[in-house]
Amino acid sequence: MKIGVKVLPRSEVLDSQGRAVEKTLAQHGKTVAACRVGKYVQLEIDAPTQEKALEQAREIASFVLYNPLIETFELEVVK
Amino acid sequence: MKIGVKVLPRSEVLDSQGRAVEKTLAQHGKTVAACRVGKYVQLEIDAPTQEKALEQAREIASFVLYNPLIETFELEVVK
Numbered sequence: 001m002k003i004g005v006k007v008l009p010r011s012e013v014l015d016s017q018g019r020a021v022e023k024t025l026a027q028h029g030k031t032v033a034a035c036r037v038g039k040y041v042q043l044e045i046d047a048p049t050q051e052k053a054l055e056q057a058r059e060i061a062s063f064v065l066y067n068p069l070i071e072t073f074e075l076e077v078v079k
Numbered sequence: 080m081k082i083g084v085k086v087l088p089r090s091e092v093l094d095s096q097g098r099a100v101e102k103t104l105a106q107h108g109k110t111v112a113a114c115r116v117g118k119y120v121q122l123e124i125d126a127p128t129q130e131k132a133l134e135q136a137r138e139i140a141s142f143v144l145y146n147p148l149i150e151t152f153e154l155e156v157v158k
Contacts, residue, residue: 040085
């Protein structure tokens with residue numbers, strides 16, 4: 001089962017990559033209201049049910065994929 | 080409107096970050112079948128319709144967010 005982990009910097013944390021993308025876009029006339037840059041990790045997990053896979057993915061995300069002090073994450077089931 | 084851009088390395092490209100995560104997890108008894116590490120960018124776009132927002136996001140992604148030689152991307156509407 002494929003589980004996607006979307007990691008984004010918390011809104012109160014300075015997201016320098018996001019600022020850089022915003023600035024570059026603005027300089028080229030492609031303005032966006034906001035931009036945040038994070039990580040996307042796709043895990044392929046062998047689990048009997050979707051719930052078990054999500055549970056394992058949550059555990060793995062908390063273990064190595066994100067820093068709770070500065071980031072948040074969200075899981076999704078990839079079809 | 081919030082549009083998420085999920086960027087992943089192409090399957091034929093060596094994904095060293097993914098290999099590193101797999102190895103670390105295996106060393107801690109949390110084996111996954113596969114892992115790919117990419118980027119996640121959340122754009123906030125002012126557009127009259129969802130289609131327009133997706134079109135703009137696609138243009139922005141192709142312009143600065145991904146390298147077609149080694150990466151693929153996918154868009155999603157964030158609720």
